[in-house]
Amino acid sequence: MNTASERASVTRRRILDVAARQFRALGYAGVGLRGIAAEAGMKAGSLYYHFDSKEDIVAAVLEIGIDLVHDAVAEAVRSAEGTQSAEAVLRTAITRHLYAFFKWSDYTSANVRIFGQVPEGIRDANLPARRRYEKLWDEILERFQSEGLAREGIDVHATRSFLLGAMNAMPEWFDSERGDIDTLARKYADIVLHGIVEPGDERTA
Amino acid sequence: MNTASERASVTRRRILDVAARQFRALGYAGVGLRGIAAEAGMKAGSLYYHFDSKEDIVAAVLEIGIDLVHDAVAEAVRSAEGTQSAEAVLRTAITRHLYAFFKWSDYTSANVRIFGQVPEGIRDANLPARRRYEKLWDEILERFQSEGLAREGIDVHATRSFLLGAMNAMPEWFDSERGDIDTLARKYADIVLHGIVEPGDERTA
DNA sequence: GTCTATATGATGATAGAC
DNA sequence: GTCTATCATCATATAGAC
Numbered sequence: 001m002n003t004a005s006e007r008a009s010v011t012r013r014r015i016l017d018v019a020a021r022q023f024r025a026l027g028y029a030g031v032g033l034r035g036i037a038a039e040a041g042m043k044a045g046s047l048y049y050h051f052d053s054k055e056d057i058v059a060a061v062l063e064i065g066i067d068l069v070h071d072a073v074a075e076a077v078r079s080a081e082g083t084q085s086a087e088a089v090l091r092t093a094i095t096r097h098l099y100a101f102f103k104w105s106d107y108t109s110a111n112v113r114i115f116g117q118v119p120e121g122i123r124d125a126n127l128p129a130r131r132r133y134e135k136l137w138d139e140i141l142e143r144f145q146s147e148g149l150a151r152e153g154i155d156v157h158a159t160r161s162f163l164l165g166a167m168n169a170m171p172e173w174f175d176s177e178r179g180d181i182d183t184l185a186r187k188y189a190d191i192v193l194h195g196i197v198e199p200g201d202e203r204t205a
Numbered sequence: 206m207n208t209a210s211e212r213a214s215v216t217r218r219r220i221l222d223v224a225a226r227q228f229r230a231l232g233y234a235g236v237g238l239r240g241i242a243a244e245a246g247m248k249a250g251s252l253y254y255h256f257d258s259k260e261d262i263v264a265a266v267l268e269i270g271i272d273l274v275h276d277a278v279a280e281a282v283r284s285a286e287g288t289q290s291a292e293a294v295l296r297t298a299i300t301r302h303l304y305a306f307f308k309w310s311d312y313t314s315a316n317v318r319i320f321g322q323v324p325e326g327i328r329d330a331n332l333p334a335r336r337r338y339e340k341l342w343d344e345i346l347e348r349f350q351s352e353g354l355a356r357e358g359i360d361v362h363a364t365r366s367f368l369l370g371a372m373n374a375m376p377e378w379f380d381s382e383r384g385d386i387d388t389l390a391r392k393y394a395d396i397v398l399h400g401i402v403e404p405g406d407e408r409t410a
Numbered sequence: 411g412t413c414t415a416t417a418t419g420a421t422g423a424t425a426g427a428c
Numbered sequence: 429g430t431c432t433a434t435c436a437t438c439a440t441a442t443a444g445a446c
Contacts, residue, residue, distance in 0.1 A: 027232030027322040032421065046430045054422065087402065117232040144401060151403045158392045159401055161378050162371045169370025172321070187363045194400035196349060196364055197292065198356045237439065251412045259440065
């Protein structure tokens with residue numbers, strides 16, 4: 001790679017960083033190319049050297065948003081799968097998801113928030129990445145059933161949707177000044193693994 | 206009430222129904238007054254007979270979104286509080302929340318999706334209603350602790366955020382053709398109450 | 411109550427200078 | 429690579445006829 005295209009890549013990434021942050025905060029239609037350009041240090045027309053359209057920009061943001069969190073969780077799961085228990089793998093996956101979500105939260109949060117607002121073609125293009133990530137979580141949860149650890153009646157699909165929904169809502173209220181991700185991940189894992197009720201004879205409902 | 210103002214109220218409500226549906230799908234900035242007016246069977250200028258501004262419309266949608274689900278859950282909780290167990294109350298609350306969320310999902314989903322996108326003044330105006338609803342859930346969860354039913358280390362605030370986040374994500378994937386709300390509510394309650402892992406000697410993580 | 415007409419400004423996108 | 433200038437279209441909001 002020569003210097004020119006390297007620098008082009010850096011600029012491209014800076015534009016996407018800005019776009020992700022603004023899409024997350026303002027929604028798809030709430031973000032204007034003039035606003036993105038201003039925060040990236042250029043004029044609106046200059047964006048078209050790096051991207052073909054606003055849709056092109058948002059498509060890139062959506063894809064990165066899923067890929068970042070997928071790779072973070074998949075890497076941890078693949079390396080732990082042979083040696084660690086299903087419970088340990090789930091705890092690691094939850095921790096990685098929350099870390100990724102918090103760290104690159106602009107891209108992943110933008111994906112969660114604006115996915116339903118973008119033009120249909122952009123949504124369709126992002127669907128395979130989403131399905132792939134959901135499948136990863138289904139495999140993590142299915143181990144509990146194949147190893148006979150799951151309570152009867154557990155629905156993997158409902159459990160995955162429940163857990164991802166809970167985790168994805170985290171950036172809306174979590175304050176990193178008042179708590180840390182590891183502690184939160186442990187609390188979330190505790191709930192989904194064992195629930196809030198002390199086991200015993202209280203099953204009177 | 207005379208006939209004129211009654212009909213005005215009906216029209217006002219029809220406008221809000223349309224606005225809630227569009228805000229939910231397209232985000233705050235993605236909705237235009239022309240689009241709302243068209244679907245409500247009038248021209249954009251006519252909206253100003255019923256509302257002062259676009260902000261006025263979205264403020265009403267946000268408020269209704271919280272109030273509907275709050276009243277549905279609060280009514281069930283208050284009537285069951287003296288006679289039913291903490292677990293039964295939680296199960297009822299989850300069922301009511303999911304029903305309300307599904308039934309009036311345009312208003313409540315719009316609130317969840319666009320709350321972060323509206324002008325700051327509108328957000329601030331909706332905050333008391335949100336806080337009130339969160340407090341209701343905290344009280345439901347605190348009963349487990351005050352009655353000694355909760356596992357040690359349970360964090361009410363984290364649990365409430367976890368549970369509300371999970372439930373609020375439901376409209377994005379739930380298909381009423383393939384499942385019913387009661388079954389889903391039971392699964393969600395089972396997870397948050399007892400977790401996915403069969404109690405026993407598997408605590409090796 | 412709803413209409414038309416309009417004021418004023420922002421939007422995505424393009425063309426061509428530098 | 430970034431700029432300026434521009435186009436056509438859209439936005440919210442208002443005024444006044446009916």
